[in-house]
Amino acid sequence: MDDVRWLSAEEQEIWRAYLSASVAFSAHIDRQMRQDSGMPMAYYEILVRLSEAPRRRLRMSELADVSLSSRSRLSHAVAALERNGWVERRPADGDRRGWVCALTEDGYAALAAAAPGHVTTVREHIFDVLTPEQLATLRDIGLAISAGLSQECAAARAEDEQADPYAG
Amino acid sequence: MDDVRWLSAEEQEIWRAYLSASVAFSAHIDRQMRQDSGMPMAYYEILVRLSEAPRRRLRMSELADVSLSSRSRLSHAVAALERNGWVERRPADGDRRGWVCALTEDGYAALAAAAPGHVTTVREHIFDVLTPEQLATLRDIGLAISAGLSQECAAARAEDEQADPYAG
DNA sequence: CCGCTGGTGTTGAGAGTTCAACCACCGTTA
DNA sequence: TAACGGTGGTTGAACTCTCAACACCAGCGG
Numbered sequence: 448m449d450d451v452r453w454l455s456a457e458e459q460e461i462w463r464a465y466l467s468a469s470v471a472f473s474a475h476i477d478r479q480m481r482q483d484s485g486m487p488m489a490y491y492e493i494l495v496r497l498s499e500a501p502r503r504r505l506r507m508s509e510l511a512d513v514s515l516s517s518r519s520r521l522s523h524a525v526a527a528l529e530r531n532g533w534v535e536r537r538p539a540d541g542d543r544r545g546w547v548c549a550l551t552e553d554g555y556a557a558l559a560a561a562a563p564g565h566v567t568t569v570r571e572h573i574f575d576v577l578t579p580e581q582l583a584t585l586r587d588i589g590l591a592i593s594a595g596l597s598q599e600c601a602a603a604r605a606e607d608e609q610a611d612p613y614a615g
Numbered sequence: 616m617d618d619v620r621w622l623s624a625e626e627q628e629i630w631r632a633y634l635s636a637s638v639a640f641s642a643h644i645d646r647q648m649r650q651d652s653g654m655p656m657a658y659y660e661i662l663v664r665l666s667e668a669p670r671r672r673l674r675m676s677e678l679a680d681v682s683l684s685s686r687s688r689l690s691h692a693v694a695a696l697e698r699n700g701w702v703e704r705r706p707a708d709g710d711r712r713g714w715v716c717a718l719t720e721d722g723y724a725a726l727a728a729a730a731p732g733h734v735t736t737v738r739e740h741i742f743d744v745l746t747p748e749q750l751a752t753l754r755d756i757g758l759a760i761s762a763g764l765s766q767e768c769a770a771a772r773a774e775d776e777q778a779d780p781y782a783g
Numbered sequence: 784c785c786g787c788t789g790g791t792g793t794t795g796a797g798a799g800t801t802c803a804a805c806c807a808c809c810g811t812t813a
Numbered sequence: 814t815a816a817c818g819g820t821g822g823t824t825g826a827a828c829t830c831t832c833a834a835c836a837c838c839a840g841c842g843g
Contacts, residue, residue, distance in 0.1 A: 526823090
């Protein structure tokens with residue numbers, strides 16, 4: 448582990464600038480959401496994704512994927528949202544292992560109430576402080592980083608098969 | 616609240632790209648740190664900032680500021696790090712309210728052990744997937760967002776004084 | 784000297800996340 | 814049909830974070 452490619456001073460500056468902004472901003476929108484709507488951002492994200500799905504319902508595993516949540520986290524979160532009456536769990540038809548999570552009317556109302564404050568916060572702290580060029584680059588940066596992360600997952604899978612070629 | 620400036624389709628695409636990458640990447644580095652070094656990223660950040668301070672020690676409030684932590688969070692975190700023997704708390708001289716947090720030798724060793732894996736992860740998923748132009752823009756974006764956030768704090772303070780002009 | 788305001792830091796409870804273990808079911812294979 | 818690995822999803826414990834309340838001390842004004 449002696450061949451670490453350490454960060455140069457310039458790279459450290461970039462990394463620190465990104466990290467500070469990312470941490471501070473995510474803390475900011477999370478606090479805004481908790482104060483104004485009584486739920487963390489992760490729950491809002493779940494409601495948003497449900498609201499966009501056909502018939503406002505999704506399989507738990509799909510919901511976990513699109514809401515950037517682990518299975519376990521989603522399980523706990525949906526249990527909490529269900530206690531609020533914002534979602535319902537029903538058995539999935541065709542696969543007795545699976546469950547479908549459905550947004551209720553109350554849940555949709557809660558989402559509609561939370562959205563304005565959230566969008567306003569995002570606009571004020573992202574779109575109002577960045578130039579169009581920066582915004583276009585920000586999108587490309589996001590896509591590149593996400594691609595790198597999913598590529599690593601694929602590489603890890605390939606490595607697993609390499610290490611255990613008879614697994615399949 | 617009917618005059619919300621909603622996001623256009625293009626703006627939503629930018630926002631989603633940023634959010635996905637940010638959430639996924641921060642989850643990734645946090646998991647890497649927990650698995651390889653047994654501490655969350657927030658604790659690593661605390662150790663880093665201590666290691667960079669003169670004599671490797673800082674007042675709790677200063678440490679909270681530079682490590683992007685709330686006072687309360689830092690208190691809990693330092694208590695946990697102290698149980699590990701990685702930091703020590705000593706009364707600050709000159710102000711009997713204050714405490715100084717000092718990095719121990721064990722703490723420095725833990726930091727040195729954690730750093731290579733962390734830096735490698737950052738390099739692989741940030742610096743290896745972005746172009747120099749994108750990196751330069753990323754720095755500017757981070758600075759602009761941070762500036763917007765601290766400016767809001769200043770504005771909030773000013774508004775408080777406006778609402779209660781005799782407070783001072 | 785006393786009270787008062789503000790700053791420093793801690794504490795405890797409640798909420799949310801992670802991790803590992805687990806159950807139940809699917810599809811395939813023998 | 815029975816065994817078996819893989820998938821879908823949940824659970825409980827341990828951990829971390831947030832929020833509000835608190836204790837303590839500094840500095841300042843009466």
